[in-house]
Amino acid sequence: MHDKESDRIWNSYKQSMIIESVSFSVEDSSDREPRTILDVSFAVLNDFLYDFLKGNNISPKIVYAHDMLTSDGGDFDKTDGVINFYVSDIPQELKQKAISGVKYHIGNYAKLIGEPIEEKSKIYDSLVIRFKISIEHKNDVSAPEINWSNMNTNLILKDVLNYSQDTINDYESLDVRDLLIKIESVEDNDYILQKSERPYSQEGNHHITGLSKEEIQHRLSELKKMCEWAIENGYSKINLS
Numbered sequence: 001m002h003d004k005e006s007d008r009i010w011n012s013y014k015q016s017m018i019i020e021s022v023s024f025s026v027e028d029s030s031d032r033e034p035r036t037i038l039d040v041s042f043a044v045l046n047d048f049l050y051d052f053l054k055g056n057n058i059s060p061k062i063v064y065a066h067d068m069l070t071s072d073g074g075d076f077d078k079t080d081g082v083i084n085f086y087v088s089d090i091p092q093e094l095k096q097k098a099i100s101g102v103k104y105h106i107g108n109y110a111k112l113i114g115e116p117i118e119e120k121s122k123i124y125d126s127l128v129i130r131f132k133i134s135i136e137h138k139n140d141v142s143a144p145e146i147n148w149s150n151m152n153t154n155l156i157l158k159d160v161l162n163y164s165q166d167t168i169n170d171y172e173s174l175d176v177r178d179l180l181i182k183i184e185s186v187e188d189n190d191y192i193l194q195k196s197e198r199p200y201s202q203e204g205n206h207h208i209t210g211l212s213k214e215e216i217q218h219r220l221s222e223l224k225k226m227c228e229w230a231i232e233n234g235y236s237k238i239n240l241s
Contacts, residue, residue: 022153024146024223026230027173027237034109038076040135041069041083044105052098060089062126069102072130079135085116088126099129110135143233144226148219153240155211156219159196160186173237180227187220 034040049069053060060068063086075081083106090098099116106112110133121128148156157163161182163174186192193213211219230238 022148022150023241024148024226025239025241026143026226026233026235027176027239034135036077036079036135037071037081037083037133040106040109040133041071043109044083044102045069047108048101048105049098052101056091056094058090058094062086062088063124081133083131083133084121085129085131086121086124086126087129088124102129103131106131106133144222144229146222146226152211152219155196155198156216156223160192160216160220173239176227176230176236176238179238180224180231183220183224183227187217187224193217 034043045066045068050065052058053065068086068089070076070084072082072084085099085102087095087098103112103116113132113134117130117132119128119130120126158165161179163182190213193216196211196216197213198211226238230236
């Protein structure tokens with residue numbers, strides 16, 4: 001027979017499994033994709049230009065390094081506009097390589113409109129290369145999020161989708177394509193769904209909730225939509241926290 005302290009600990013654990021929750025979210029979905037002209041210029045600075053300057057021992061004197069590549073005027077918060085690349089601090093023999101590198105990396109984040117235009121800057125005593133761009137988002141809908149109880153998370157991931165207990169205990173991240181394959185392999189499998197059902201029950205004043213076959217299917221559908229959104233928008237992980 002369990003003593004009172006053992007019962008208290010067990011009941012506390014059962015309640016935590018019901019009340020405490022696990023959140024599912026798309027990996028870094030809040031900041032992964034540049035949203036504005038200024039975002040793209042910062043991304044290209046970090047991806048390419050800073051390393052290019054350092055690797056070629058270029059110390060800008062006319063324009064600060066972080067101002068060498070920036071949005072034009074009031075375009076900073078827009079999705080269509082101009083990025084200016086001030087190139088007078090770059091040696092002539094490296095100038096075309098720098099312009100080509102910036103152009104290539106801008107293309108990772110936005111669509112280039114026409115060819116870059118070279119002009120004399122009115123602000124700096126420098127030549128400026130102007131890249132006209134348009135940022136095209138695959139999906140402007142916010143990334144989906146899911147919140148389940150610990151008990152339901154364990155049931156879906158372990159009993160239905162056959163993840164190991166270690167994976168569930170770690171609560172870090174799941175590969176989105178692997179997760180989608182697992183969902184599609186069981187979503188219409190009546191045997192697995194019925195076998196994974198958990199009945200509702202009551203212990204004293206505590207209601208121990210379970211999941212019916214239909215509720216399991218609903219949660220699988222939620223998770224599947226999240227996976228499809230993540231893949232469509234270029235993400236590889238579903239985070240658990």
